[in-house]
Amino acid sequence: MHMVSTHSLIACHDCDLLHRKHSLREGERATCSRCGAVLYQKKPDSLERTLILALTNLILFVLANVFPFMSFQLQGREQVTLLISGGIELFHQGFWQLAFLVIAVGVFFPLLKILGTLYVLIPLKFNRKIWRAQEVFRLVGALTPWAMMEVFMLGVIVAYVKLIDLATIVLGISLFSFAALIVVVALADSALDAEEVWERMESAQ
Amino acid sequence: MSDVLTTAARASLLNCHTCHRLSMARRLSVGCHAVCSRCGAVLHYRKPNSLARTWALTLAAYILYIPANLLPIMTVISYGEGAPDTIMSGVKHLIEAEMYPIALLVFFASIIVPMAKLITVTCLLISVQKKSRWRPKDRTVLYRVTEGIGRWSMLDIFMIAILAALVKLGSIATIEPGAGAISFAAVVIITMFAAMSFDPRLIWDAMEEKR
Numbered sequence A: 001m002h003m004v005s006t007h008s009l010i011a012c013h014d015c016d017l018l019h020r021k022h023s024l025r026e027g028e029r030a031t032c033s034r035c036g037a038v039l040y041q042k043k044p045d046s047l048e049r050t051l052i053l054a055l056t057n058l059i060l061f062v063l064a065n066v067f068p069f070m071s072f073q074l075q076g077r078e079q080v081t082l083l084i085s086g087g088i089e090l091f092h093q094g095f096w097q098l099a100f101l102v103i104a105v106g107v108f109f110p111l112l113k114i115l116g117t118l119y120v121l122i123p124l125k126f127n128r129k130i131w132r133a134q135e136v137f138r139l140v141g142a143l144t145p146w147a148m149m150e151v152f153m154l155g156v157i158v159a160y161v162k163l164i165d166l167a168t169i170v171l172g173i174s175l176f177s178f179a180a181l182i183v184v185v186a187l188a189d190s191a192l193d194a195e196e197v198w199e200r201m202e203s204a205q
Numbered sequence B: 001m002s003d004v005l006t007t008a009a010r011a012s013l014l015n016c017h018t019c020h021r022l023s024m025a026r027r028l029s030v031g032c033h034a035v036c037s038r039c040g041a042v043l044h045y046r047k048p049n050s051l052a053r054t055w056a057l058t059l060a061a062y063i064l065y066i067p068a069n070l071l072p073i074m075t076v077i078s079y080g081e082g083a084p085d086t087i088m089s090g091v092k093h094l095i096e097a098e099m100y101p102i103a104l105l106v107f108f109a110s111i112i113v114p115m116a117k118l119i120t121v122t123c124l125l126i127s128v129q130k131k132s133r134w135r136p137k138d139r140t141v142l143y144r145v146t147e148g149i150g151r152w153s154m155l156d157i158f159m160i161a162i163l164a165a166l167v168k169l170g171s172i173a174t175i176e177p178g179a180g181a182i183s184f185a186a187v188v189i190i191t192m193f194a195a196m197s198f199d200p201r202l203i204w205d206a207m208e209e210k211r
């Protein structure tokens, strides 16, 4: 038992059972024999694909924030909103706790995740480890459950349905960029192989 | 030869929560903590004070669950008259307007998910404390689902923010958030932290002990 290097073993994060690591073929995944959790997987061209997707996300994020998101027309009056307007309006109405929460999980954390991913992966692509790469990549992982753009989008759909009979709702460029952003973020998340990033970070300068 | 060895804890190995590198446990002097050699995260055999933390957060969420459901989450003010909406009445309006798919969606995300999450975490806590040997695999899957689904309850909070920003027509119509929305958001966030602080490996530790 002690002869085996710990690097050739992996423990299940859900039930703690130890397994020997095998090399996988691309697209394969290893699951825990006791509880079924995914232990590790080999994703094809993970670093390059994640990088391209993260750069796309950055562009989509900018588009989603500068153009009008939705506008509301009733009795000759029009109210144009941006992606961030909901959070700002909550702030104006004195609900600062909700304002911080909505802006954090709907806008700020997703941005931080995109920037953090790029910060770590761009130097890693050239086999360089940038200052505080480990901390930043840990942060990216910790932020994942708190970046809730897809839930935000569902909130948009419910709000839209509630208003559609009462007024004219115009969907802006930002809304479509935001929808695209959600799809590309999901693709980037599934393309990212965290194990590979940690391994590369260890061997990079 | 079988691939199955034993658990990491039995082999005196610490599994890093963040990067899943295994480290040999070493004796530490008082006040020090072990740190993962690869990613720098603090190492533990199990999440620290998992049961106490999860219980505290779950109980706090139960308490906040009451104002979250009783107080209005938003008020539509139209020509000076306000119509406050609770979570439940919001769903009722959607049913009355015959928007069944959306009504079902909101009902699921805002009412079923928070309640199911609180009950599930409570049951998991009790089962671990009683060192239950009942269906550990199913309980682990239940935990994974519970942890993953909680964020969808934020739906209502986002909806209120969007409505408040769009409907700002002075005396004709405005939408104001209500105090219930703060409690509801707190329930969602606290139950997310509760699920994160629960360690599913505790389910399996009971199986190990009696082996």
Ligand SMILES: [Zn+2]
Pocket (backbone or CB within 6 Å): A012, A013, A014, A015, A016, A017, A032, A033, A034, A035, A036, A037
């Ligand atoms: Zn397992």
